[in-house]
Amino acid sequence: MKELDPILHSQLRLAVMSILMNVEEADFVYLKEQTESTAGNLSVQLDKLATAGYITVTKSFVGKKTRTTCQVTQQGREAFEQYVEALKSYLNL
Amino acid sequence: MKELDPILHSQLRLAVMSILMNVEEADFVYLKEQTESTAGNLSVQLDKLATAGYITVTKSFVGKKTRTTCQVTQQGREAFEQYVEALKSYLNL
DNA sequence: AAATTTGGTTTATATTATAAACCGCTTTAT
DNA sequence: ATAAAGCGGTTTATAATATAAACCAAATTT
Numbered sequence: 001m002k003e004l005d006p007i008l009h010s011q012l013r014l015a016v017m018s019i020l021m022n023v024e025e026a027d028f029v030y031l032k033e034q035t036e037s038t039a040g041n042l043s044v045q046l047d048k049l050a051t052a053g054y055i056t057v058t059k060s061f062v063g064k065k066t067r068t069t070c071q072v073t074q075q076g077r078e079a080f081e082q083y084v085e086a087l088k089s090y091l092n093l
Numbered sequence: 094m095k096e097l098d099p100i101l102h103s104q105l106r107l108a109v110m111s112i113l114m115n116v117e118e119a120d121f122v123y124l125k126e127q128t129e130s131t132a133g134n135l136s137v138q139l140d141k142l143a144t145a146g147y148i149t150v151t152k153s154f155v156g157k158k159t160r161t162t163c164q165v166t167q168q169g170r171e172a173f174e175q176y177v178e179a180l181k182s183y184l185n186l
Numbered sequence: 187a188a189a190t191t192t193g194g195t196t197t198a199t200a201t202t203a204t205a206a207a208c209c210g211c212t213t214t215a216t
Numbered sequence: 217a218t219a220a221a222g223c224g225g226t227t228t229a230t231a232a233t234a235t236a237a238a239c240c241a242a243a244t245t246t
Binding site for chain 1: 201202203204206213
């Protein structure tokens with residue numbers, strides 16, 4: 001049985017990665033809405049993904065307001081693809 | 094985003110269910126070998142699956158030795174199928 | 187008959203996920 | 217101008233989970 005990457009095997013982190021795989025970038029507010037998560041939880045999970053090198057997090061200003069945008073990295077893409085392959089062996093897909 | 098059933102969203106429990114979905118029944122020793130888990134961990138996770146009603150656990154004797162066999166229940170099958178469907182929406186399958 | 191193995195269970199510990207509390211800045215209302 | 221409320225988060229405390237270590241009874245081997 002293949003290992004399931006524990007960084008990806010978490011509902012919220014997987015949801016975030018799933019969104020980021022289909023989009024150039026997404027900001028904190030958008031991710032929070034789509035995943036229906038609390039800000040605190042999202043913040044922690046984004047950190048973990050960033051620390052793992054799976055996403056980059058960039059802070060900028062839009063007018064006077066801060067904006068935190070996220071992008072998946074190449075490493076993140078590869079990890080996601082691998083995770084999907086590993087899962088398939090569990091799900092009989 | 095769909096919920097991912099937390100009882101199934103666990104590597105070891107998912108592995109066990111995955112095995113049981115493809116086989117009439119499987120015993121403790123076999124599951125332990127296939128999943129490469131420790132006995133303690135397996136015991137706990139089988140309990141959780143049983144408590145959730147996803148599997149039945151039956152103890153019997155083979156000669157003088159005890160044997161613990163597991164089978165997936167109808168409820169377990171349905172939960173597994175649903176879990177797969179939910180996951181698909183995350184994985185773009 | 188002592189030591190080892192088998193087939194587990196129980197309990198303690200480490201890890202993870204989640205929510206609650208907080209913080210600085212901005213906008214709105216008074 | 218100032219208090220109150222809102223936005224965009226982060227930090228920290230707590231609850232839940234997974235995992236391994238310790239243990240146990242019966243059977244087998246030496």
